Amino acid sequence: MTAPAVLVEDLHVAYGKTWALDGVDLTAAAGSTLGVLGHNGAGKTTLIRTLTTLVRPTVGRVQIEGLDVADATAVRRRIGVTGQYAGLDEFLTARENLELIGRLSGLRRTARARADALIDRLGLDEYATRRVGDLSGGSRRRIDLAASLVGSPSVLFLDEPTTGLDPIARAGLWDVVDELTTSGTTVVLTTQYLEEADRLADHIVVLSRGRVAARGTPTELKRIVGGKVLTATVPTGQLADLPFIPDTDHRVDDGRVRVSVTVDDAPAATELVAHLHRGGIAVADLDVTSPSLDDVFTHLAHAGAHR
Template identity: 45%
Template sequence: MKRSAIAVSGLRKAYGDKAVLDGIDFEVTSGSVFSLLGPNGAGKTTTVNILTTLLKADAGTAHVAGHDVASQTKEVRSVIGVTGQFAAVDDLLSGRENLRMMADLKRVRSAGRVVSQLLDRFDLEESADKLAATYSGGMRRKLDLAMTLVGKPQILFLDEPTTGLDPRSRRTMWGIVRELVVEGTTIFLTTQYLEEADQLADRIAVLNEGRLVAHGTPAELKRQIPGTHVRLRFTDLQELDAAARVLATSTRDEEELTLRVPSDGASRSLRTLLTRLDEHGLDAAEFSVHTPDLDDVFLALTEHTTTAHTTTHTTTEGTINR
């Protein structure tokens, strides 16, 4: 059994009459990526600020690496790293100087070697001696994260780390996050890019109006939302009619020559469906499985919509989309 890197119970925080956090509970397993999702104002940054000792909760408990965030702030700060929504680099220093400054502040041994390794890891060697003010947004983000890693934190808090980055820079950051997890680092990620959470997170919690409204793996959350179905395409109207009689719960589209059949998307259900068609001498030219994505989950759970939309892609025979 892996131990918990973060354990939160009954956490509350209010500003006046406004409850920002209304008694939330969750745990984060060591060496995993935990993503906290929620609309603006849901309490994500407040949660991060409490866990990183920047803010005191009104009630409840929170432990980071076994340390109480309220009474053991020094111990908590010694094992964490924090990258906020905006790159916290000094524009008047070069990339190398920014890293060296952090190494000196943290009294890192062999600081020069550590700085060189981080510049190499984040592909910043060529720009190492240029002022950070000349860096692109993606380079500034990489430098900011490199500075956070100077002390080799056990637990890394990433608060919307890829905001404003282009797709290529975002995927570069994803690769770095995956490498850190392989090395044993625990990642606490808040993001508004749902694809990012889907790609990176082992477990996701959805925060809405100060309360956790759902938590689980990405796949588990998707299964909570109705709308999973199998799409079958046939070659002619005669086959479509015959299949529609066999699959009474299906919805037909004569123009596209397709049937939409409600399903849980599991392999056993697919085998049963295709066997039924085969027993009646029917063969679909194409089939694909469509499931709600995290956008649907997010919208449904945060009550911005009551309808889950399914993801539709052009697929080849036998392809399953998720």
């Protein structure tokens, strides 16, 4: 059996008396994408910093392609990292940034060729000769991703790489991640966008307060919720008349609120819609859908962790 590209066993990381990570276990197979989800403060960034040798484990085993992260030099030769903010020199062009990183990485005479190859691979030709400081946020993120690939990493860590990007730029970065995993690169992705994890991740780990709250494929996680999700927009004044207690409610305007509730199956959803009609609830919009990762998050918040 092939060893996992990323292996974490019983990982604990303490900052003083606070456990940022408290017994985390996870693996990522070579050539796959592992999504790491969780609310702010759940431990995502600490996990990435530990996996990339920036934080030493207090307890536990952490390996990248069979190498312990304590062997930082060897591990860093195998990984690439794109953080939440672009780490580029704004006064240099995109090509100059990539070439500089290549030289600092020891490529020397081949640094320029590697920069050109990445510019071609990621479709960055229109930005190659422009100063990074003059580019949009989405373009800079793509160049930052290219920078993390200069050393040809076999494991790539993306820490909320699409934060602040518009939908088109985000979709473009998703395409690049697909290409990387297809070519054999292992990707570990943290994100606040559940749609992003659903689209990219082969497996997902959900962190909560430094522990694993749930794990599995996107489809497996959605089965935690099960059934159907009914979402409706109703008058604020009729909230108390609903035949159910909403799982979520979001105010649409001064007079209406959008509510959602999870039911066991499609017939139960149909019956609930009939109750709304018989109760005289003035429903403006109504949807019945299968659960999403957003619903998984809401369910975990209400029901607690699923190991």
